[in-house]
Amino acid sequence: MSGFTDRVDLALADRILKVAVERTAGTAEAKRAVAVDAFPDFEAARDRAAAIKDHVVAHLGAYLEQFEAKAIAAGAKVHWASTADEACRIVIDICKAAGAKSVARSKSMLGEEIGLPHALAEAGIGRVETDLAEHIIQLADERPSHIIWPAMHKTREQVSALFKAKHRSPHEEETIAAMAESARRELRTQMLGADVGISGANFLIADTGAVCTVTNEGNAELSLVPPRVHIVTAGIEKIVPSMPHAIHMLRMLARSATGATLTQYTTFYTGPKRADDRDGPEEMHIVLVDNGRTKMREEGLAEMLRCIRCGACMNHCVVFRQIGGHAYGGTYPGPMGAVLTPVFDGLKQSRELASACTLNGKCQEVCPVRIPLPTLLRGWREKSWREGLEPTSMRWGLGIWAWVARRPALYRFGTGVAVRVMQILGKKGWISRLPLAGGWTRYRDMPKPAPQTFMNQYKKGRRT
Amino acid sequence: MTRKVALFVTCLVDLMRPRIGFAAIRALEAAGCEVVVPEGQTCCGQPALNSGDRDHAVALAKQTIAALEPYEAVVVPSGSCAGTIRCHYPELFEHDAAWLPRAHAVAGKTFEIMAYLDEVCGWRPEGVSLDAKATYHDSCSGLRELGIKAQPRRLLKSVEGLRLAPLQGEETCCGFGGTFCVKYPSISNAIVGEKADAIDATGADLLLAADLGCLMNMAGKLNRKGSKVRAFHAIELIAGMGDGPAIGEEA
8 A cells, every 4th residue: 555645645646536526515514514514413413413323322222222122023133343344244154144246235335334235346246336436436446535525526527437338228418317217228137137225324213123224325225124034233323312312313413414404305215125024135234344334433533423424524634635535545534534544554554634634623513413623633643743753853852852842931032042043044035945944945935033032022122 | 901912923934934934923913912922832742643653742732731721821833733722632631530620721712813803802903004905825734723714814805905815725735734744745746736826827916815725835836836826824925924924935
């Protein structure tokens, strides 16, 4: 894997990426603002959403047990996985037991997190991604770059070319409707022929044992109802106590993600097909995945477990808007990804993500469940510093500066010297090349300071 | 009743643009305050805090608290330094029973200068005029940690002849981010490049903000791209010093 800064350089050099990210995130930002303005009291709704999640996370064990009992009572089978590998193994075993040759998958970031696409390929099981954007990603053999719009990094022009290269009977007219029709022709038969349908879950309802999915394309319903077996993989933090809680979270989710009041399709699956049902799977399996979540709760990241995966933080992030999702290098990009990736990939691998943030606080401002993302990112910076993962130059530089800053008299002397040096380097008010600050002067000029510091001038009696 | 206030100059103003400190004194005195500049101050420790270097952040916070606690009120011409003292000092001493009350006490009496002049003093500049069209950038820490938004605009409204042109994306980060701008210069450059274009698009003569770090970033980019927009800390205009050299201009 190339380093973070290499991926950033690639992303910044890609002007098409910039256009693609700006189109989608820019639209989402504008639509969210309208939706939030129209909501009677969004701030109170955020408080309530955060409180619901905090309550569930504090009583996770009890709600999970309740959910398990209710899901079993509805006829589903419940599996517990503590790691990503274990979760994949459970899914593969179910597929093999069902004699599955192909699965239809409805977009799930948890599936990406545990590496399910890869595990299915290794087991020789065919996979049809049924979400339109995931279909694009599968055709291009890439990874999602956003948690809501996996193919956000592609422009419609690029998608058109991809469909023409890969679809059996591609569109001829260059319209979005014609392109969608081409994908529909390609996907429908494969979806209906799948042996197993696999989905994630947006919410797990503790008091009914229901699993909720939301989509705008209806692909979840079409992938999960016809096959004989439905497998759900869900993070254990997806639980809510009851339907009214789920409804509240749904209102927050849709508005924060796309600015819509609700997604086109919101479905609750409670157990497999019952005797008098006209359709539905014969078996329903729910795999509850920990994969570091219990540890997050214990190690100061409990607030991150509030996350409902809306993507608002990345849509509003100045860094994400410049570099897109792939540069982050993990399953989840943007501010929430920068908090989560060290949990899954280790801090040593991903410590730069927390640093590549201006701590401007916009992500926290738009988060529907008020996750203090800047605080959590500072927490990773602190851990990285404590564990000695930060570059030596940074450690020494900051160490010397702090040592001097703790000695005001020496500090005054030092700043006096610094000002005189900068005076010499400056021309017509500006410094265009400054030693030790090349990162600054490569792209912008540094104003030349006054001949004397404030403290020196003040000491000499200047007052105004 | 005269308000006695301590000015926390901030390390950037001390080093790069002392004028802002003197403008702060001038405005505070006009608002009826008696201003002192405590000797023991250097930096609030924000660079260490944001780099994860907790030990040095704590050490500098203690030094700053000790320097500032004798005074009735502390005024800071920077939203991010004031935010560090107000919001982050109490967090730093969360588990330190001896220092937590001291951190809270200083946090409670520390104010960003726009908020102090506008909300505490209820003051407006009088007899200050400048014939110019300006645009205003809301620096993130001041905006989101301290709610600084209307205060500078209310104060600037009393500067006769000054017209404020709205800045597209005025609440969007300029890409400074403290050490971020030198750790990830290319990302920072992409962000400030867009900010500079937005500033140019306003057709304003002046760029105003209330945080020197952000101002140096934006002014430095504007100068590099050949823009004619001149940058000032808002307090300079409010104190009647808007006729002097802008950031990067020789006195």
